[in-house]
Amino acid sequence: MNQSNENILDSLSLPFESVLLPDERDKLYSSTNKVEYSKRDIIIKQSARVSEIPLILSGLVKISREMRRGKNVILRIAQPGSYLGLSSIFGSDVYEYSVFALENVTVRFIDIETFSWLIKKNGLFGMEVVKQISADNIFNINRLSSLLYKQLPGRVADIILYFSEDIFKSETFSIPLTRQELAELAGTTKESLIRTLSEFKHDKIIDMNRNSFKVNSMHIIKTLSRLG
Amino acid sequence: MNQSNENILDSLSLPFESVLLPDERDKLYSSTNKVEYSKRDIIIKQSARVSEIPLILSGLVKISREMRRGKNVILRIAQPGSYLGLSSIFGSDVYEYSVFALENVTVRFIDIETFSWLIKKNGLFGMEVVKQISADNIFNINRLSSLLYKQLPGRVADIILYFSEDIFKSETFSIPLTRQELAELAGTTKESLIRTLSEFKHDKIIDMNRNSFKVNSMHIIKTLSRLG
DNA sequence: AAATGTGATCTAGATCACATTT
DNA sequence: AAATGTGATCTAGATCACATTT
Structure with missing residues (x-):
């Protein structure tokens, strides 16, 4: 392949x-x-x-x-x-x-x-x-x-949207980046990135397992992105 | 003129x-x-x-x-x-x-x-x-x-350098912006911008009177800009 | 052992509520 | 009255110090 x-x-x-x-x-x-x-x-x-x-x-x-x-x-x-x-x-x-x-x-x-x-x-x-x-x-x-100018949840929502809509064009995708790199993409530290992703998972907005992601509620992600 | x-x-x-x-x-x-x-x-x-x-x-x-x-x-x-x-x-x-x-x-x-x-x-x-x-x-x-990624003193030093070196090409200049606008240039709020400029003045790094500025120690400004 | 994750603590700067100056 | 400035308080997220997982 x-x-x-x-x-x-x-x-x-x-x-x-x-x-x-x-x-x-x-x-x-x-x-x-x-x-x-x-x-x-x-x-x-x-x-x-x-x-x-x-x-x-x-x-x-x-x-x-x-x-x-x-x-x-x-x-x-x-x-x-x-x-x-x-x-x-x-x-x-x-x-x-x-x-x-x-x-x-x-x-x-x-x-x-x-x-x-x-x-x-x-x-x-x-x-x-x-x-x-x-x-x-x-x-x-x-x-x-x-x-x-956006707060962290908005920035993390942005990178989820970025992978989902721009890069992989799917609501399910595997991100080839470490948590440290995701943090560098979101303009934060790895600890804060991890905590924010965990909250999204806890709130059932996304599923996440290692590098595999699934967007459960695109609507909420878009709202978070918009409100910043 | x-x-x-x-x-x-x-x-x-x-x-x-x-x-x-x-x-x-x-x-x-x-x-x-x-x-x-x-x-x-x-x-x-x-x-x-x-x-x-x-x-x-x-x-x-x-x-x-x-x-x-x-x-x-x-x-x-x-x-x-x-x-x-x-x-x-x-x-x-x-x-x-x-x-x-x-x-x-x-x-x-x-x-x-x-x-x-x-x-x-x-x-x-x-x-x-x-x-x-x-x-x-x-x-x-x-x-x-x-x-x-820079902290506020580094960002404020950056805008002082910007006016001094890029815009006015002088160590003495008058900035045609309000404090609110300077804050928008430094990515902060007007209160924080004002406080940082006041500290620079207190520390004799700059002279400041309304919109008139004079850089007293270009060296310190450049160091602040570099260290961020 | 390098990456991931968690809990405790700290702090830079935002926010709020006014006082002062132009 | 709009812009500037100050002091008190709050908070998002950084930092630190580890535990856990791959």
């Missing part, structure tokens, strides 16, 4: 390639190379000089900002099919966050020079990049400002 | 126009119109359908996200010379935040259709837009994640 899944995703076309001319498309493909990672491997390291654009072909990754030793904020969980680190590449000269494999992950790396050349040469491609970075920016503003 | 200042800035070229051909430049200019605002006026309203790109020609504005009735986060203070709301325009179909005039402000509005057409037609223009949105994104990630 894992393999066939990887094969399907490996044959993914590069995002935005539909707006490219055949020779542009060939040039873009020829500037890429593919790497396999195992669970917990680091794919890109915050503060390293930017050199390539990673595109996840299969597997989930976490995008994490190291605030200081041992203190991290997980910005988002990324799925196959979108370019990562675009805003670091064009708005900085170092990666502004780290990317880690949460499971076995295949990554295609794209050369920055070729990518930049394409933005300048093909305006439709440039427009797609503009849209992608804009959507990333709005996602970040939304998530981080919610973390900033 | 105010008037001559406005005249200088009014003659600002549009950002990125240097990469445009003469006819592109003319088309861009012809799609704009200019509006004057007074202190406290709203320039763009969160959740309104996006229609134009505002470019501040003179004066300072606050970019503010309304989280719920009466609960706001100020994302940043914007100065003359950069396009606002780009990521809302290309990543959403409504403005993701409001923009208010902090003093008398002149704004040139640019038609979105013309702007989009230029991104697609002229790749160099597209690349400039990509760079601007990327830099905005990194700024937001930096600021919001700092608000998320």
